[in-house]
Amino acid sequence: MEKIQIQFNESDYTTYHDYCLKYYQVQGTGRRQAIHAFLELYTKGILVVEEQDLRPARHFLTEKCNELKAEKDHAVEGDAPVAVRARLCSDLLTFLDDLEKMYRLVRKQGLVPNYLMLLATFSKVIEEMRDASAVGLYDVDRALLDNLATPLAAIIRKRLGTDREWRSVLKELSFIATRFSQKFPEPAFEAEIVQLVAPHVIAHFNRDVGIKEILSALSSCYEECELDEFESLLNRTPEALKYDQETDIDWEAIAGPLERVSSDVNRQRERLAREASTLADPALLMALGSGGDDRPTPAVSPAPGYPVPLGGKTFDIAVTANGSTQVESPIKAYPLADEPVKAPDFGALKPYLPLIIGFSIIVLFIVGTMFISGDWEPFGNATNTTSPGQKNVTATKTTAKPAATTAKPAVTTAKPVKTTAKPAATTIKVTATPTPKVYSAADIGNHLLDIAFGPDNSKLEKVNKSLVSLSISGSYSDSDVDHLKKFIDDFNMYSATTKLSTNLNVQGQGDIPIFFIPEDGLKQVDQESRTDEFRDTDNGRFYIITTADKVYVNSDLTGAARKKWLVRSALTRMGFFGETYKYTDSIFYTNTNTAVEPNSIDWKAIQIMFGKKITWGMTKAQVKTVLGL
Numbered sequence: 001m002e003k004i005q006i007q008f009n010e011s012d013y014t015t016y017h018d019y020c021l022k023y024y025q026v027q028g029t030g031r032r033q034a035i036h037a038f039l040e041l042y043t044k045g046i047l048v049v050e051e052q053d054l055r056p057a058r059h060f061l062t063e064k065c066n067e068l069k070a071e072k073d074h075a076v077e078g079d080a081p082v083a084v085r086a087r088l089c090s091d092l093l094t095f096l097d098d099l100e101k102m103y104r105l106v107r108k109q110g111l112v113p114n115y116l117m118l119l120a121t122f123s124k125v126i127e128e129m130r131d132a133s134a135v136g137l138y139d140v141d142r143a144l145l146d147n148l149a150t151p152l153a154a155i156i157r158k159r160l161g162t163d164r165e166w167r168s169v170l171k172e173l174s175f176i177a178t179r180f181s182q183k184f185p186e187p188a189f190e191a192e193i194v195q196l197v198a199p200h201v202i203a204h205f206n207r208d209v210g211i212k213e214i215l216s217a218l219s220s221c222y223e224e225c226e227l228d229e230f231e232s233l234l235n236r237t238p239e240a241l242k243y244d245q246e247t248d249i250d251w252e253a254i255a256g257p258l259e260r261v262s263s264d265v266n267r268q269r270e271r272l273a274r275e276a277s278t279l280a281d282p283a284l285l286m287a288l289g290s291g292g293d294d295r296p297t298p299a300v301s302p303a304p305g306y307p308v309p310l311g312g313k314t315f316d317i318a319v320t321a322n323g324s325t326q327v328e329s330p331i332k333a334y335p336l337a338d339e340p341v342k343a344p345d346f347g348a349l350k351p352y353l354p355l356i357i358g359f360s361i362i363v364l365f366i367v368g369t370m371f372i373s374g375d376w377e378p379f380g381n382a383t384n385t386t387s388p389g390q391k392n393v394t395a396t397k398t399t400a401k402p403a404a405t406t407a408k409p410a411v412t413t414a415k416p417v418k419t420t421a422k423p424a425a426t427t428i429k430v431t432a433t434p435t436p437k438v439y440s441a442a443d444i445g446n447h448l449l450d451i452a453f454g455p456d457n458s459k460l461e462k463v464n465k466s467l468v469s470l471s472i473s474g475s476y477s478d479s480d481v482d483h484l485k486k487f488i489d490d491f492n493m494y495s496a497t498t499k500l501s502t503n504l505n506v507q508g509q510g511d512i513p514i515f516f517i518p519e520d521g522l523k524q525v526d527q528e529s530r531t532d533e534f535r536d537t538d539n540g541r542f543y544i545i546t547t548a549d550k551v552y553v554n555s556d557l558t559g560a561a562r563k564k565w566l567v568r569s570a571l572t573r574m575g576f577f578g579e580t581y582k583y584t585d586s587i588f589y590t591n592t593n594t595a596v597e598p599n600s601i602d603w604k605a606i607q608i609m610f611g612k613k614i615t616w617g618m619t620k621a622q623v624k625t626v627l628g629l
Contacts (some may be wrong), residue, residue, distance in 0.1 A: 006120045006317045012325040015109050019102050020121040029139050034091035043313045051114050052549050065089040116327050120315040138268050148257035149200035159248045166206045174221040187262035324469045326509045439601050445627035448605040451588045454578030462575030464616040469501040471510030474517050475555040487567050494603050495610035512573040516555040544569045563596035
């Protein structure tokens with residue numbers, strides 16, 4: 001079973017939960033059942049939902065609805081199963097549309113939206129509503145509930161006197177319902193009806209109390225009533241005292257409205273029982289998940305005719321006050337990669353290994369013989385290897401040349417040659433060491449202006465959090481993870497304000513989600529959703545594309561280019577939207593180079609950007625003033 005771990009920041013969870021709970025509460029019975037069915041089809045692997053993509057599920061349900069519509073048109077009149085499947089499929093598509101709207105609402109709140117988080121929150125809401133099953137399932141007319149709530153409120157007001165705090169009202173309601181059920185077998189004043197009518201009764205006393213709070217307190221009120229009953233039994237409270245507690249209750253005023261509510265609930269209960277048995281039918285789920293032909297569904301790959309395994313996925317939700325909001329799955333997926341990268345296969349060389357080894361031994365023997373005899377100088381002739389300005393090397397190697405003229409001394413003379421050659425190599429390295437570049441404050445400040453603002457930004461849009469998490473998904477490799485972790489460590493050394501979380505989320509959802517996909521996949525990213533794109537100006541090849549939700553990296557890149565644009569993808573989302581033409585070794589250089597990480601002036605600019613003087617929203621003129629440019 002795949003356990004999908006959802007880590008919510010408390011404030012983010014409040015936003016998700018508020019949307020999902022309100023949506024669930026305003027829907028009718030049919031739509032609520034569609035939510036239940038959607039979650040069931042997802043957890044059983046029939047519907048495919050990705051973190052930022054509903055297209056697989058939409059494509060699948062659209063095809064299934066078309067099939068069911070055609071089946072319904074040719075079905076015999078009164079064929080209930082076909083009608084139920086068609087209606088359910090239509091409701092599932094409607095729920096899919098509403099999920100997309102909720103996704104956009106979450107993004108409008110400044111959060112990173114995620115479809116899996118929405119589904120997980122719906123599952124949590126449904127779990128919470130199990131204790132309030134009546135509110136979740138029964139759609140009783142408001143007028144019927146008000147007709148029952150009005151006499152109940154009048155009785156409670158009389159019994160409570162001046163103490164009309166809403167929890168006291170709820171306790172009295174629980175007591176009246178318990179007593180009614182003891183005195184009269186019909187109509188039953190069941191817990192489900194109490195849950196339905198309680199918000200309407202409380203509204204007579206306090207309209208500001210939420211339904212969730214009322215239902216949460218109701219269970220403790222029932223428990224308190226049960227304990228009172230049990231205590232009365234232990235104390236053998238006289239029966240007269242029990243009836244004294246009921247003297248203010250007008251049972252007849254309650255009975256009539258209660259009977260009408262109870263009848264409506266019973267009718268719905270019977271209908272829901274029939275439909276639930278149909279919806280839970282494995283044949284129905286297989287009909288929705290069969291794909292209409294002999295191909296397996298996108299989410300599962302059993303052989304045709306085999307049942308879809310149950311319980312394929314489950315949500316594990318945790319809410320923390322200071323944690324990051326993310327999704328973690330134990331299954332590493334490469335969704336858009338054509339094939340996994342394979343290790344080199346040397347199996348074809350096995351038959352030739354003895355020949356290769358034998359040939360290698362002969363070559364080594366010949367080379368050793370030539371070296372001992374002096375016929376071969378492994379360091380070459382000095383006159384052929386001298387480069388301009390390397391006088392010490394030339395002088396050192398020239399002394400070896402006469403040694404080759406006599407055979408016997410050659411062996412003796414060859415040794416000093418070899419010894420003398422070592423300092424020569426050392427001399428080359430020393431002269432080749434580049435002098436570190438020194439940049440002025442103006443150089444660094446102007447470089448920051450180039451790489452932070454870019455051509456289109458009028459103000460700084462640097463990431464504005466104290467702790468930022470990164471995630472990597474798609475067709476990434478272990479070397480990509482290592483390179484990104486090194487960048488995180490280096491960045492944290494230079495930044496005085498924002499820090500990158502060292503817990504790199506693999507296949508999860510971070511504040512900066514990096515997604516590796518092939519170039520063909522990059523070309524399919526919706527044009528309207530793109531916020532930035534970087535490509536090779538010569539051949540048009542894409543490097544990265546950013547959207548409001550993710551930054552996509554071309555997984556076809558290799559070597560230095562792959563490492564460079566992996567780091568650039570993170571830096572772009574952190575607020576570096578520009579490039580430089582001046583510094584050819586910079587990771588922000590506009591043309592191709594071999595940079596795989598920021599150079600010294602890049603890091604100095606990053607250090608200023610994430611220092612305490614530069615803040616989000618500054619204009620270029622304000623930054624110039626701060627830097628004294």
